[in-house]
Amino acid sequence: MKFHTFCFVFAAILASAPALSGSNNHSNNDNQLPKSLEQKVKNFRADLEARGYQVAQGNWHLFTIEDCKFPLETIGICMGNNPAAPYVIPTLPLWPDEFVDDTMKDLLGPTRGDTWWTYRLDKREALVVLAQLPPPGRYFSLETYAFTREGEINTDDEIYQSVQADPFMQSILFKKSPNSSRLLTFASIGDNNNVVIEQQSGAAFDQQRFFIITPDKVMKRKLTQALLRAGVPDRNQVFTEPVSPDVVRLGLAAEADDLMIIARYAHPEDEVAGDQWRQQLPLAVFRVRDPDTARATEPFPFPVRDERIAQSELELEGDVKELVAAVKQRWGQPNAKVGEFESLLLKVDLLGEHCLPRPMNCLGDNSDTDYQISPTARLDSGEVLAVVGILGTATGNATYVSLSPNWIPPLEGVLDVSDVDLEGSASAFAGMVNHTGKLYVHYFARECTDLPNCHEITRDMIPQDGELKLIQRNYVVPGSTRGPDPTLLVNPSLIIFDGASRPKSQADKK
Numbered sequence: 001m002k003f004h005t006f007c008f009v010f011a012a013i014l015a016s017a018p019a020l021s022g023s024n025n026h027s028n029n030d031n032q033l034p035k036s037l038e039q040k041v042k043n044f045r046a047d048l049e050a051r052g053y054q055v056a057q058g059n060w061h062l063f064t065i066e067d068c069k070f071p072l073e074t075i076g077i078c079m080g081n082n083p084a085a086p087y088v089i090p091t092l093p094l095w096p097d098e099f100v101d102d103t104m105k106d107l108l109g110p111t112r113g114d115t116w117w118t119y120r121l122d123k124r125e126a127l128v129v130l131a132q133l134p135p136p137g138r139y140f141s142l143e144t145y146a147f148t149r150e151g152e153i154n155t156d157d158e159i160y161q162s163v164q165a166d167p168f169m170q171s172i173l174f175k176k177s178p179n180s181s182r183l184l185t186f187a188s189i190g191d192n193n194n195v196v197i198e199q200q201s202g203a204a205f206d207q208q209r210f211f212i213i214t215p216d217k218v219m220k221r222k223l224t225q226a227l228l229r230a231g232v233p234d235r236n237q238v239f240t241e242p243v244s245p246d247v248v249r250l251g252l253a254a255e256a257d258d259l260m261i262i263a264r265y266a267h268p269e270d271e272v273a274g275d276q277w278r279q280q281l282p283l284a285v286f287r288v289r290d291p292d293t294a295r296a297t298e299p300f301p302f303p304v305r306d307e308r309i310a311q312s313e314l315e316l317e318g319d320v321k322e323l324v325a326a327v328k329q330r331w332g333q334p335n336a337k338v339g340e341f342e343s344l345l346l347k348v349d350l351l352g353e354h355c356l357p358r359p360m361n362c363l364g365d366n367s368d369t370d371y372q373i374s375p376t377a378r379l380d381s382g383e384v385l386a387v388v389g390i391l392g393t394a395t396g397n398a399t400y401v402s403l404s405p406n407w408i409p410p411l412e413g414v415l416d417v418s419d420v421d422l423e424g425s426a427s428a429f430a431g432m433v434n435h436t437g438k439l440y441v442h443y444f445a446r447e448c449t450d451l452p453n454c455h456e457i458t459r460d461m462i463p464q465d466g467e468l469k470l471i472q473r474n475y476v477v478p479g480s481t482r483g484p485d486p487t488l489l490v491n492p493s494l495i496i497f498d499g500a501s502r503p504k505s506q507a508d509k510k
Helices: 008-015 035-050 065-074 158-162 167-173 195-201 217-229 271-280 314-331
Strands: 054-057 059-063 087-093 125-132 137-150 182-188 208-214 238-242 258-268 283-289 337-340 371-373 383-390 400-408 439-445 454-456 467-475 493-498
Touching (some): 035 283, 059 283, 158 167, 217 238, 258 400, 314 383
Parallel strands (some): 439 454
Antiparallel strands (some): 059 087, 137 182, 371 467
């Protein structure tokens, strides 16, 4: 096995070096923290080092659509990125006795110094994030994923067998890591810390909040005390993400899982302020190890997820079918092909602790939403794609809705259509269909001239003859902490029209 042998004095020198060229990733090595947070960061580190803890600091990066070129080269996919919420991801130095998987070094692009996108987690270790949360927006969360796991593809697995008719889904759910002894898992390890959870401390956006990610209750207690000594005014501003050894293979050796942290921030109320936060990335992240390697650990148990709830949409299912028929009538194409979206949570059991034992790629699953995915479609024979569905923000089932076309097989989200774009788009059919205020109709085409409620998908987004799948996300039911229960939702429908024969009426314009 190959391990790091550098000392952390040298690592600190490397971490202060200029960024490598060729990456669009932005990191906060310029240390653009508010002064009060910067002082807490300094106090926290000094306090821990004085007590003999091993401490190593990482960097934060903004991962955008433009950065998809890096994972496309290393793992062949862009991880099903949500165009509405560019990922904010730290890179971290490895411990001297930690296994080094060279195939993961520049996974999402070149990094500063000797830092890595993924890391392993010792059983007496914690990651600590000290953050100035972003300005008000529709959504924010921080979550840990098990990114790869040692293992082989199990062709007898029931999910593997169930998706044989869809070669794309089979190939992306059961996918080798660049290290041939491992599989891509990208699986959540429990519920995340989102803006609703953080509001339980009295506020969330534009506040300083602190996060401990650890498998050990002892480390949780000790690091909470360290944060309070560093100047955090109240322990209710400190949030813990447990890492259960019943879910994650802990340790620093080759056979351990490697992990990744992702923050998501979507639809800021003030785009300028939100973009400024994304450029500054006012967060700090530390790896911390307890010097007492002989003490007993107190592991966290298997995670119990928060309950998903929803306002039942099932009574609207007939209205959706009538709207599909009305749209086909408007186009004069009654025989246009119609396909139904499917819930990935229901279809392929897309839940981190269920994906990991298989092992299977969980596609960055998230308790705050479900992924409703369309059949495969094309655009380069003149097709116009119409999506007809129920708007989650209108039924009380979403804080925000994202509908995004994804280029496949790279699974790269290329643009975001939000609930703001979808609202009112079915109003022209009010004389033919009930409850159109809760429904939407939206089109995707290479060319949208004279076609309202339409987004163009350019060949820069999806190349000539490329295929796509549309993904709808309903994020966080208002009044709850999590995304909706998919058994109570009605999945959207995809209609494939011949774009050479478009409706002349403009009555369906919002």
